[in-house]
Amino acid sequence: MFVITCASCGELLTDELRQVPFPPTPKKFTGERLGLPLLQEGTYAINPETGALTLHPDGAPGTGPHTGPGRQNGCCAPDGLDGPNLVCADCGAEVATLKSDCWQEQLVAVIPEAVEVHWMGP
Numbered sequence: 416m417f418v419i420t421c422a423s424c425g426e427l428l429t430d431e432l433r434q435v436p437f438p439p440t441p442k443k444f445t446g447e448r449l450g451l452p453l454l455q456e457g458t459y460a461i462n463p464e465t466g467a468l469t470l471h472p473d474g475a476p477g478t479g480p481h482t483g484p485g486r487q488n489g490c491c492a493p494d495g496l497d498g499p500n501l502v503c504a505d506c507g508a509e510v511a512t513l514k515s516d517c518w519q520e521q522l523v524a525v526i527p528e529a530v531e532v533h534w535m536g537p
């Protein structure tokens with residue numbers, strides 16, 4: 416099991432997580448994964464294209480919403496297209512981007528340089 420902490424202040428950002436393979440992109444676009452979490456709660460996966468640590472959309476309870484202009488944009492929930500929209504709840508550092516709008520595969524993409532991943536044992 417792993418936990419993710421803020422690289423700036425050391426605050427815990429996640430509950431214990433189990434690593435799983437990143438779900439492959441479907442060969443044919445059907446839209447059936449839109450509006451749903453890409454990963455199960457309690458798991459994380461590394462996006463092979465971006466290197467981002469990817470979590471369930473509720474997977475980072477140690478974060479809070481970014482208050483910068485436009486960061487919470489989206490049609491019914493934050494879409495994360497205007498920059499990182501989650502900050503460390505303790506020190507305010509930008510740590511992740513929540514994509515949770517109706518037309519997205521819903522997830523939290525953690526910024527690799529902004530966090531540390533800790534092995535907690537099996």
Ligand SMILES: [Zn+2]
Pocket residue numbers: 489490491492516517518
């Ligand atoms: Zn929407």
Ligand SMILES: [Zn+2]
Pocket residue numbers: 421422423424425426503504505506507508
């Ligand atoms: Zn912090």
